[in-house]
Amino acid sequence: MSLMNQKWRGTYTLFKKEVLRFWRVAFQTVASPVLTALLYLLIFSHVLASHVQVYENVPYTAFLIPGLIMMSLLQNAFANSSSSLIQSKVMGNIVFILLTPLSYLQFYMALLAAAMIRGLFVGFVIYLVALFFVDLPIVHVGWILTFAVLGSALLGTFGIIAGIWADKFDQMAAFQNFVIMPLTFLSGVFYSIHSLPPFWQVVSKFNPFFYMIDGFRFGFFGKGDVSPWLSLVVVIGFLLGLAWVCLKMLKSGYKLRG
Amino acid sequence: MKPAIQFNRVHKNFGELQALNGIDLTIPQGEFFGLLGPNGAGKSTLINILAGLLKPTYGTASVMGHDVVSDYQAARMALGVVPQELVFDPFFNVREMLRFQAGYFGRGRENDAWVDEILEGLGLTDKAHTNMRKLSGGMKRRALIAQALAHKPPVIVLDEPTAGVDVELRQMLWEFIKKLNREGHTIVLTTHYLEEAETLCSRVAMMKQGEIVALDSTANLLNKFAGKNLRLVLGNAPLPAPLLSMLKSGEHGVYMLALSHLSQVEFALSELRKANVQIEDMQLIEPDLEDVFMSLVGSASHRNDDLIIQS
Ligand SMILES: Nc1ncnc2c1ncn2[C@@H]1O[C@H](COP(=O)(O)OP(=O)(O)OP(=O)(O)O)[C@@H](O)[C@H]1O
Ligand SMILES: [Mg+2]
Numbered sequence: 001m002s003l004m005n006q007k008w009r010g011t012y013t014l015f016k017k018e019v020l021r022f023w024r025v026a027f028q029t030v031a032s033p034v035l036t037a038l039l040y041l042l043i044f045s046h047v048l049a050s051h052v053q054v055y056e057n058v059p060y061t062a063f064l065i066p067g068l069i070m071m072s073l074l075q076n077a078f079a080n081s082s083s084s085l086i087q088s089k090v091m092g093n094i095v096f097i098l099l100t101p102l103s104y105l106q107f108y109m110a111l112l113a114a115a116m117i118r119g120l121f122v123g124f125v126i127y128l129v130a131l132f133f134v135d136l137p138i139v140h141v142g143w144i145l146t147f148a149v150l151g152s153a154l155l156g157t158f159g160i161i162a163g164i165w166a167d168k169f170d171q172m173a174a175f176q177n178f179v180i181m182p183l184t185f186l187s188g189v190f191y192s193i194h195s196l197p198p199f200w201q202v203v204s205k206f207n208p209f210f211y212m213i214d215g216f217r218f219g220f221f222g223k224g225d226v227s228p229w230l231s232l233v234v235v236i237g238f239l240l241g242l243a244w245v246c247l248k249m250l251k252s253g254y255k256l257r258g
Numbered sequence: 259m260k261p262a263i264q265f266n267r268v269h270k271n272f273g274e275l276q277a278l279n280g281i282d283l284t285i286p287q288g289e290f291f292g293l294l295g296p297n298g299a300g301k302s303t304l305i306n307i308l309a310g311l312l313k314p315t316y317g318t319a320s321v322m323g324h325d326v327v328s329d330y331q332a333a334r335m336a337l338g339v340v341p342q343e344l345v346f347d348p349f350f351n352v353r354e355m356l357r358f359q360a361g362y363f364g365r366g367r368e369n370d371a372w373v374d375e376i377l378e379g380l381g382l383t384d385k386a387h388t389n390m391r392k393l394s395g396g397m398k399r400r401a402l403i404a405q406a407l408a409h410k411p412p413v414i415v416l417d418e419p420t421a422g423v424d425v426e427l428r429q430m431l432w433e434f435i436k437k438l439n440r441e442g443h444t445i446v447l448t449t450h451y452l453e454e455a456e457t458l459c460s461r462v463a464m465m466k467q468g469e470i471v472a473l474d475s476t477a478n479l480l481n482k483f484a485g486k487n488l489r490l491v492l493g494n495a496p497l498p499a500p501l502l503s504m505l506k507s508g509e510h511g512v513y514m515l516a517l518s519h520l521s522q523v524e525f526a527l528s529e530l531r532k533a534n535v536q537i538e539d540m541q542l543i544e545p546d547l548e549d550v551f552m553s554l555v556g557s558a559s560h561r562n563d564d565l566i567i568q569s
Binding site for chain 2: 007009010017020088091092093095099101103258
């Protein structure tokens with residue numbers, strides 16, 4: 001067997017294990033975030049539909065859906081890699097991976113790919129279910145796919161960083177509650193940032209989540225708060241930055257190899 | 259032929275603590291090697307450096323000639339490690355875990371026959387489809403051993419594989435490991451069951467506080483460090499004074515005398531006759547690794563209290 005083959009199979013095996021890990025508990029990892037998103041949809045659209053109009057000719061419920069899809073996609077990509085790592089660190093079974101010849105790059109690719117699959121899958125299911133409730137246009141499918149893929153990669157990478165850094169479950173919970181949640185809610189999932197006071201508009205523009213959601217939404221309506229090209233540049237920039245940090249950590253063996 | 263395992267001046271510090279203090283050790287291919295020492299001697303640390311779980315502070319280590327840092331992929335391909343801690347992945351069953359483990363090393367379906375052989379050899383065949391979470395402790399230990407063997411490594415390191423397993427499994431495990439050894443696999447074992455090391459290992463290293471204090475064939479160590487013992491049952495009579503210098507232990511009229519030479523039996527008997535002491539029972543006791551162990555590492559450390567010594 002060639003070396004290339006062997007490496008490919010090693011990476012693929014880890015990817016497969018990571019996918020099975022969440023798929024075995026799909027009720028918790030897929031069904032539950034879908035339900036959460038639908039509850040948001042029901043409540044917010046019911047309460048706000050008559051009061052808020054963000055874009056002309058776009059009902060609030062339709063406006064909301066891309067934001068909810070992206071929010072769930074990002075949260076689940078993050079949850080997959082971070083919880084897989086923290087669990088196997090706390091359980092100690094991460095040694096099974098550390099004892100293998102898998103390189104840090106293979107490790108990164110496999111965990112990232114599985115996180116992306118979960119994020120994208122959850123997002124897609126929410127999209128399908130939402131179609132029962134509203135007519136959702138698709139103006140630029142290319143932008144939709146681009147931001148979905150980049151967003152899941154960015155949060156999958158972020159999840160790996162958090163999973164390596166955290167030693168305990170409560171540290172991970174703190175990370176979720178104090179970093180991920182605020183970034184999601186201050187990103188324009190539920191509103192256009194133009195409806196915010198000037199100060200919070202400026203703050204939002206430093207939030208990478210804002211660009212992912214705005215670019216993603218642009219794909220549906222052909223309208224956004226900023227140009228999708230700007231969003232693309234910002235998101236790619238953040239992704240490269242985080243990937244660089246993540247690979248540095250993995251390469252040095254930070255918190256994994258003493 | 260390249261050695262199976264080699265350590266060159268390996269040091270490992272954890273902050274202030276010097277866990278390993280210049281370990282030099284070469285284990286040739288095909289050997290059944292024992293690594294002994296009290297709790298905290300540094301056995302696991304040494305193994306973890308070999309496995310790449312820890313980085314040495316100084317020095318190098320290699321497996322089958324591959325440096326564990328600069329050529330880690332080849333080194334890990336050649337190495338199977340059973341960790342000391344009983345860890346498992348609760349999401350999968352035994353067979354899935356073994357397939358994954360082989361897969362990480364680039365092995366696929368062609369490896370299934372070997373996986374079956376491992377399951378058979380470790381008595382796990384009927385547990386193959388049981389979730390890891392539902393296995394008993396001893397069964398988890400077997401699965402842990404099976405996982406280390408999944409990619410059929412030429413060098414196998416077992417860090418206390420028999421802690422907490424019953425006698426039956428211990429027999430089964432050792433039969434299986436001995437078979438692997440006969441087939442050419444190099445085996446390194448740490449254990450607190452000294453008797454186990456004595457019967458299995460052709461060579462033994464004893465560690466103490468991060469250093470190797472003895473390294474020799476098991477037979478030589480026994481000869482060098484442990485003479486025979488003479489066990490005397492004397493009823494109510496005290497031990498004659500000239501024999502006190504040989505006394506190792508004694509209570510309730512049962513005395514254990516250490517012999518540095520067999521001719522001392524003669525001396526002991528004549529002293530007893532002189533003192534007119536009746537011998538109720540007498541036994542010549544062969545030395546075992548326990549004695550070697552005690553004479554090398556026992557004195558300075560009270561931590562070996564929890565050594566399990568079978569009799
Ligand atoms: N990760 C770590 N951080 C700090 N100290 C450590 C670490 N791992 C081991 N030590 C210390 O290094 C020393 C050697 O430990 P090690 O686990 O190698 O001993 P051992 O010979 O395997 O003991 P045992 O028979 O109990 O398994 C001990 O004093 C231990 O406390
Ligand atoms: Mg140990």
